[in-house]
Amino acid sequence: MLTSLDRKILDLLQNKFPISIHPYRQLADILGMDEAALLQRIQHLKDEGIIRRIGGIMDSRSLGFYSVLCASEVPEERIDQVAFRINAEPGVTHNYRRNHRLNLWFTLTAPTRDKAQLILQRLENELNIKIYTLPAEKVYKIKLSLPMQEDDYAD
Amino acid sequence: MLTDTDIQIIQYLQGDIPLESRPFAQLAEKLGISEAEVVERIQWMQERGLIRRLAAVLRHREAGFQVNAMVAWNVDHARADEVGRYFALDPQVSHCYWRQVPEEFGYNLFTMVHARSQQELKERIEKLSKCQDVKDYIVLESLQEYKKVSMQYF
Numbered sequence: 001m002l003t004s005l006d007r008k009i010l011d012l013l014q015n016k017f018p019i020s021i022h023p024y025r026q027l028a029d030i031l032g033m034d035e036a037a038l039l040q041r042i043q044h045l046k047d048e049g050i051i052r053r054i055g056g057i058m059d060s061r062s063l064g065f066y067s068v069l070c071a072s073e074v075p076e077e078r079i080d081q082v083a084f085r086i087n088a089e090p091g092v093t094h095n096y097r098r099n100h101r102l103n104l105w106f107t108l109t110a111p112t113r114d115k116a117q118l119i120l121q122r123l124e125n126e127l128n129i130k131i132y133t134l135p136a137e138k139v140y141k142i143k144l145s146l147p148m149q150e151d152d153y154a155d
Numbered sequence: 156m157l158t159d160t161d162i163q164i165i166q167y168l169q170g171d172i173p174l175e176s177r178p179f180a181q182l183a184e185k186l187g188i189s190e191a192e193v194v195e196r197i198q199w200m201q202e203r204g205l206i207r208r209l210a211a212v213l214r215h216r217e218a219g220f221q222v223n224a225m226v227a228w229n230v231d232h233a234r235a236d237e238v239g240r241y242f243a244l245d246p247q248v249s250h251c252y253w254r255q256v257p258e259e260f261g262y263n264l265f266t267m268v269h270a271r272s273q274q275e276l277k278e279r280i281e282k283l284s285k286c287q288d289v290k291d292y293i294v295l296e297s298l299q300e301y302k303k304v305s306m307q308y309f
Contacts, residue, residue, distance in 0.1 A: 002219070010218070013211035019197050021190045023209070024176055035176060042211075043174055050217045053305065055209065056168030056197075062204040063165075063308055069254065069265075083301040095302040098225070098295040102260070105225070105295065109306050132260070138235070138253035141243035145210065146218055146269065 002050075005031070007148040009041060013054065014145035057144055060109050066116050067109040069134045071102040074127075079104060082127050089119055102132065157205075160186055162309050164196055168206065169307055212305065215269065222276045223249075223269045226283075227262030229291040235264065238287045242266050247279050262293055 002010075008031060018026045024042075028035040045051045060067045074082045079097060086092055086106055095106035110116035120131050157165075163186060172178045179197075183190045200206045215223060230238050235253050242264070243251040250267040266283070270276035284292060 010211065010213065014213065015210070017209040017211070019194055019201065019209055021177060021179065021194055023178065039174060039176070046174065048217065049214055052212045052214050053171035054174065054211045055170055055172050055305075056165065057207040057210055057212070058165065058169060058306070058308060059204055059207050060306060060308070065306075065308065071260075083299075087302045090307065092302060093304050093306050095300075096297040097299040097301065099298055100293065100295055106302070132257045134254045134256050134260075134265075136252040137255050138239065140239040140251040140253070141248065143249045144212065146213055146215065146220055146249075147246055148218065 002148070004149075005033075006041065006045060009038070010045065010050070010148040011145075013042070013051070014148075017054070065109050065111055066113040067107060067136075068116055069136070070106050070108055070120065070131050071134060072104045072129050072131045073102050074104045074129055076103070082129060085127060086123060089123070091116070091119065160188070161196060161200060164193065164200070165206075166309050168197070168209070169305060169309075172209075219271060220269045221271060222273055223267060223297070224276060224280070225295040225297075226266045226268055226280055227260075227293050227295060228264040228266070228284075228289050229262050230264045230289055232263075234287075238289060239264055241287055242283055245279070245283065248283075262291075264289075 012027050025035045028038040091109045092106050098105050108116055124131050167182045179190050179193045183193045239251055239253055242248050247269050248266050252265045254265055256263050
């Protein structure tokens with residue numbers, strides 16, 4: 001069960017992580033707690049699996065990479081096998097089975113558009129499936145933080 | 156232009172940085188520069204938009220957001236910006252994109268919607284639909300997660 005302090009910590013870690021030599025000391029000051037106690041609490045949140053990682057959120061486009069959402073219609077009886085093969089591509093970061101005729105949805109990131117297309121072509125040939133690409137034309141929102149304190153959640 | 160040092164910093168940041176008082180100390184030592192220089196370089200990359208920010212990435216389910224769905228909406232091209240910007244304002248919408256889609260698919264505005272229950276998810280989607288008068292949409296629930304990782308760029 002998350003305490004209200006945990007929720008405050010999670011909101012700060014998601015939205016206000018300082019880029020500094022002593023980021024946790026600064027966060028501890030904001031929370032009015034001891035740095036060692038904060039580190040211990042964060043370790044607990046990691047152990048519980050609530051925090052996946054703490055690190056950089058990169059912008060793939062600014063880094064020059066090409067990223068695209070892909071979808072495919074895969075016969076149900078071999079969807080696991082197809083999904084595992086797609087998972088083996090290091091540029092595939094998300095892969096889900098969904099409730100639609102297009103039942104497998106994944107994202108592919110590659111250094112260039114051509115390289116992405118080569119990977120997709122190879123997958124199509126090897127797996128005997130048709131892969132549709134749904135590139136983003138306009139991004140209205142990418143928010144990777146979840147509001148943890150109830151107050152933030154109300155609109 | 157990214158230097159070798161920058162690329163090594165990105166390699167370090169794309170993983171899970173050590174949970175310790177000085178999380179950049181090991182990296183600075185490895186690179187043979189000071190922690191202050193590492194921090195400066197990260198700030199420089201953030202100003203240029205290469206790094207959005209440093210942050211904790213949570214697991215949705217474990218953090219209490221048990222359900223989510225990708226909702227794809229069929230929106231008239233002329234209304235794309237209006238509807239896209241409105242959906243983006245919703246605190247339970249984490250991602251909102253206008254996409255080029257196969258003609259036979261037709262649903263071109265994509266949102267990820269998060270909620271604490273199926274009921275809440277359903278209500279939120281219906282509210283979005285009503286507020287923008289977009290009646291044609293599909294809810295693409297995830298039936299199985301095969302993979303979810305952070306991109307390793309270098």
